Amino acid sequence: MTHSQTIALDAMGGDQAPAAIIEGAAMALEAVPGLKFLFFGESGALAPFLARRPDLAARAELHHTPEKVAPEDKPAAVLKKGKNTSMALAISAVAEGRAQSIVSGGNTGALMALAMFTLGRLPGIDRPAIASVFPTIRGRTVVLDLGANSVCGAENLVQFAVLGAVFARLSGVSENPSVGILNVGTEEMKGREEIREACATLRRVGFPWTFKGFVEGSDIPHGAVDVVVTDGFTGNVALKLAEGMGHFTAHFLREAFMSSWLTRIGAVFAWPAIRRLKRQFDPRDYNGGVFLGLNGICVKSHGGSDAYGVSRAILTAARMVEGGYGVRVAAEVSALHEREKALAAASSPDKAGGPT
Amino acid sequence: MTHSQTIALDAMGGDQAPAAIIEGAAMALEAVPGLKFLFFGESGALAPFLARRPDLAARAELHHTPEKVAPEDKPAAVLKKGKNTSMALAISAVAEGRAQSIVSGGNTGALMALAMFTLGRLPGIDRPAIASVFPTIRGRTVVLDLGANSVCGAENLVQFAVLGAVFARLSGVSENPSVGILNVGTEEMKGREEIREACATLRRVGFPWTFKGFVEGSDIPHGAVDVVVTDGFTGNVALKLAEGMGHFTAHFLREAFMSSWLTRIGAVFAWPAIRRLKRQFDPRDYNGGVFLGLNGICVKSHGGSDAYGVSRAILTAARMVEGGYGVRVAAEVSALHEREKALAAASSPDKAGGPT
Numbered sequence: 001m002t003h004s005q006t007i008a009l010d011a012m013g014g015d016q017a018p019a020a021i022i023e024g025a026a027m028a029l030e031a032v033p034g035l036k037f038l039f040f041g042e043s044g045a046l047a048p049f050l051a052r053r054p055d056l057a058a059r060a061e062l063h064h065t066p067e068k069v070a071p072e073d074k075p076a077a078v079l080k081k082g083k084n085t086s087m088a089l090a091i092s093a094v095a096e097g098r099a100q101s102i103v104s105g106g107n108t109g110a111l112m113a114l115a116m117f118t119l120g121r122l123p124g125i126d127r128p129a130i131a132s133v134f135p136t137i138r139g140r141t142v143v144l145d146l147g148a149n150s151v152c153g154a155e156n157l158v159q160f161a162v163l164g165a166v167f168a169r170l171s172g173v174s175e176n177p178s179v180g181i182l183n184v185g186t187e188e189m190k191g192r193e194e195i196r197e198a199c200a201t202l203r204r205v206g207f208p209w210t211f212k213g214f215v216e217g218s219d220i221p222h223g224a225v226d227v228v229v230t231d232g233f234t235g236n237v238a239l240k241l242a243e244g245m246g247h248f249t250a251h252f253l254r255e256a257f258m259s260s261w262l263t264r265i266g267a268v269f270a271w272p273a274i275r276r277l278k279r280q281f282d283p284r285d286y287n288g289g290v291f292l293g294l295n296g297i298c299v300k301s302h303g304g305s306d307a308y309g310v311s312r313a314i315l316t317a318a319r320m321v322e323g324g325y326g327v328r329v330a331a332e333v334s335a336l337h338e339r340e341k342a343l344a345a346a347s348s349p350d351k352a353g354g355p356t
Numbered sequence: 357m358t359h360s361q362t363i364a365l366d367a368m369g370g371d372q373a374p375a376a377i378i379e380g381a382a383m384a385l386e387a388v389p390g391l392k393f394l395f396f397g398e399s400g401a402l403a404p405f406l407a408r409r410p411d412l413a414a415r416a417e418l419h420h421t422p423e424k425v426a427p428e429d430k431p432a433a434v435l436k437k438g439k440n441t442s443m444a445l446a447i448s449a450v451a452e453g454r455a456q457s458i459v460s461g462g463n464t465g466a467l468m469a470l471a472m473f474t475l476g477r478l479p480g481i482d483r484p485a486i487a488s489v490f491p492t493i494r495g496r497t498v499v500l501d502l503g504a505n506s507v508c509g510a511e512n513l514v515q516f517a518v519l520g521a522v523f524a525r526l527s528g529v530s531e532n533p534s535v536g537i538l539n540v541g542t543e544e545m546k547g548r549e550e551i552r553e554a555c556a557t558l559r560r561v562g563f564p565w566t567f568k569g570f571v572e573g574s575d576i577p578h579g580a581v582d583v584v585v586t587d588g589f590t591g592n593v594a595l596k597l598a599e600g601m602g603h604f605t606a607h608f609l610r611e612a613f614m615s616s617w618l619t620r621i622g623a624v625f626a627w628p629a630i631r632r633l634k635r636q637f638d639p640r641d642y643n644g645g646v647f648l649g650l651n652g653i654c655v656k657s658h659g660g661s662d663a664y665g666v667s668r669a670i671l672t673a674a675r676m677v678e679g680g681y682g683v684r685v686a687a688e689v690s691a692l693h694e695r696e697k698a699l700a701a702a703s704s705p706d707k708a709g710g711p712t
Contacts, residue, residue: 137607147540150548184503184592192506192589217596221604230593233548236540237590238597240573245601248577251493252636256629263629269622270629273612276619280608 004034005100005321007314008093011041012068012086014105014303014310018042021105022049024301024310026056031311032318038099040065040086065089069106071303075113087111091118094296101297101317105310108300112148112291119296122326124333127152128293129160129232130300131167133286134242136223142168142177143220143228146289147236154197157181157229161202162332163292164227165209170323171316174226179207180215182230182238190214198229205340208332246281284309288316293329297321360390361456361677363670364449367397368424368442370461370659370666374398377461378405380657380666382412387667388674394449396421396442421445425462427659431469443467447474450652457653457673461666464656468504468647475652478682480689483508484649485516485588486656487523489642490598492579498524498533499576499584502645503592510553513537513585517558518688519648520583521565526679527672530582535563536571538586538594546570554585561696564688602637640665644672649685653677 009025011018018041025037036059039046043064050057065086069078082088087106093099095118104111112128121128129145144164149156161179168177181199183191188199191214202211212225220228220238230238253274257267267274287309289300297320301313365381367374374397381393392415395402399420406413421442425434438444443462449455451474460467468484477484485501500520505512517535524533537555539547544555547570558567568581576584576594586594609630613623623630643665645656653676657669 137604150540182593184506184589217593217598218600218603220597221600233540234590234593237538237573237586237594241576241594241597242573242601244574244577245598245605247574248493249601249605252633253629256633256636257626259629259632263626263632266622266625266627266629268625270613270619270626271622273609273615273619273622273626276615277608277612280612 005318006036006038006098007317008038008040008090008099008102009314010087010090010102010104010106011039011046012065012106013111014301014305016304016306017105018046019049020305020307020310022046022053022056023307024305024314025060026053027307027311028314028318029056029059031315035059035314035318037061038063038090038093040090040093041068042066063089069110071107073107073110075107075109078107078110079113079117082110082114088114088118091115091296091298094298095119100321101299103299103301103310103313103317105301105303105305105313108147108289111298111300115291115294115296115298119294119298122293122295122333123330124337125159125163125293125329127156127159128291129163130235131164131290131292132239132288133171133173134220135281135286136221138223140173141220141223141226141228142171142173143230143235143238144292145230145232145235146239147232148291149232151233152194152231154194154201157194157198157231158201158336159293159333160229161198161207161211161227162336163329164229165207166325166328166332167290167292167320168226170320170325170328172319176209177226178210178212179227179229180212180219180225182228182234183214183216186214186216188213205336205343208335246283284312288313290316290320295326297325361674362392362394362454363673364394364396364446364455364458365670366443366446366458366460366462367395367402368421368462369467370657370661372660372662373461374402375405376661376663376666378402378409378412379663380661380670381416382409383663383667384670384674385412385415387671391415391670391674393417394419394446394455396446396449397424398422419445425466427463429463429466431463431465434463434466435469435473438466438470444470444474447471447652447654450654451475456677457655459655459657459666459669459673461657461659461661461669464503464645467654467656471647471650471652471654475650475654478649478651478689479686480693481515481519481649481685483512483515484647485519487520487646487648488595488644489527489529490576491637491642492577494579496529497576497579497582497584498527498529499586499591499594500648501586501588501591502595503588504647505588507589508550508587510550510557513550513554513587514557514692515649515689516585517554517563517567517583518692519685520585521563522681522684522688523646523648523676524582526676526681526684528675532565533582534566534568535583535585536568536575536581538584538590539570539572542570542572544569561692561699564691640668644669646672646676651682653681
């Protein structure tokens with residue numbers, strides 16, 4: 001990774017802010033020496049943590065912002081009155097070119113509203129989407145939208161396919177990402193109209209990598225495709241259900257192992273296997289809800305993240321900047337529109353070729 | 357349970373039919389002596405299995421039906437040409453009053469289409485829904501719709517709340533069921549319009565048991581409510597995702613325990629705990645997708661069910677007949693409409709009380 005990029009950090013967002021944000025930045029800097037940081041937050045709260053990390057302090061600017069967005073603030077209110085919050089000013093740094101990406105662990109709705117308002121959208125993208133990486137039996141799968149849009153039209157889903165596929169490439173999920181649209185069955189006649197239409201469009205216009213048509217809910221944990229496209233309502237339910245299933249499993253495993261002296265002894269022997277599982281599915285490694293489709297890189301770190309989780313979100317942002325995410329998406333969407341136009345022209349030769 | 361009920365069985369539906377169907381009926385009969393059965397299927401295939409179970413044979417009628425619905429048959433084609441299939445004739449037995457319920461392990465789409473066409477809907481119910489019971493941290497939760505309706509209006513969701521709550525009472529999930537509508541957050545302003553409207557209606561008109569407003573995806577495995585109401589698209593994705601997460605967990609548990617000699621020894625000691633978990637979440641105990649809202653009891657047994665699973669689906673049907681499911685739903689829906697009318701009258705006193 002090249003080192004000439006600057007990351008704006010909302011140092012006041014998240015349960016463990018500002019400590020976890022500064023420590024997370026320090027960990028990211030160890031992984032990618034040469035990153036630069038702009039911290040936005042209360043300087044009195046930040047300075048002591050920064051003082052302990054001279055390597056980081058040497059590559060960081062501290063911008064004192066006394067205001068911050070609270071977890072319970074409504075997005076509309078933040079848009080109106082939150083211009084001087086650490087979150088808003090960190091986003092502005094990207095809009096003004098002083099940083100190439102922004103990472104925040106704060107209020108998701110406010111972050112999306114501010115980022116949308118301040119950064120705008122990429123050319124050819126009507127609505128941004130929230131994406132995240134899910135662990136699967138076969139590896140990792142990008143799922144989007146996870147909640148930005150409760151209702152989506154066919155054209156949104158087609159754009160999500162491009163947004164998700166380019167992200168899958170840059171985040172190392174797959175060089176030639178396969179994409180599926182989430183549906184209630186895999187036959188082409190099944191499901192909602194907008195989904196069938198999005199599927200038909202991607203088949204007709206063509207997709208730069210692999211389009212696999214419809215996938216089902218079970219295909220997410222099975223890892224049947226690298227990118228699963230869905231609307232933000234279904235995606236949000238799926239994300240939270242998967243998280244809840246994780247708690248469910250942990251709860252009953254614990255209960256089963258604690259149920260008798262025999263199973264408690266079993267737990268001692270099983271410990272290496274359990275620890276291996278815990279490491280393999282450390283939620284911190286999957287930290288980072290990425291806002292795709294904005295004219296700037298914006299990553300939402302989980303509100304409960306510790307420093308390691310924050311460092312992972314920062315590295316995701318750095319990889320997207322490094323790979324030129326926005327430019328690539330714009331190129332792919334434009335190529336898709338060109339193919340669509342060419343197909344339309346080919347199917348009506350009179351208009352396309354003949355004299356008027 | 358009283359014993360004066362007859363269950364019509366599609367003996368040709370499911371991967372292990374007809375053996376699992378007949379054995380399942382025998383197991384159900386052991387649990388509830390006095391049940392009667394009508395078997396629909398190829399008599400040559402059924403007779404040998406029935407001959408081995410004289411107790412069952414004494415309480416069963418065998419109806420020879422050479423035709424059957426195949427798993428890949430389209431519902432529309434079955435509606436048109438499938439009148440003499442074992443599935444269609446078993447449903448007709450309910451419509452004609454010769455049986456009080458029908459259980460099939462066959463093609464879900466065909467079963468719903470035939471049952472809808474032959475039995476019709478309960479008074480006050482516009483669309484039937486498919487429900488099932490999910491295991492949760494706190495016990496069991498009924499989720500509906502799991503796939504009958506990809507798109508639902510507010511009035512459908514309100515009716516699903518009644519359908520699900522009455523089922524939760526009869527299936528022993530809860531005497532005073534709490535109901536939530538699945539959404540992307542728990543605040544009243546979140547989510548899709550039809551969901552907000554259904555929530556507002558249930559709050560305004562009142563609900564015979566407990567209405568808890570919105571719940572999120574994680575609330576299903578956590579068991580936050582006894583009944584989760586959603587549209588058939590979201591419900592189907594959730595059902596399949598939960599199944600897939602089960603495979604995911606089993607896969608990685610196996611892999612973790614097989615990863616070294618130490619963890620293999622651990623697996624031996626952990627075996628009682630693992631066996632306990634397997635028993636606790638035996639999918640056969642959750643067998644039976646129940647079609648709610650039809651004018652007759654229809655239970656879809658999982659296609660891959662063995663005899664024990666089939667017996668559980670049969671007992672679910674028997675409990676619903678015993679509890680008078682249809683009559684109860686009709687009474688609750690009618691009471692809900694009465695309250696709605698009374699509220700409307702109260703809010704416009706001129707029209708309701710005054711002279712014109």
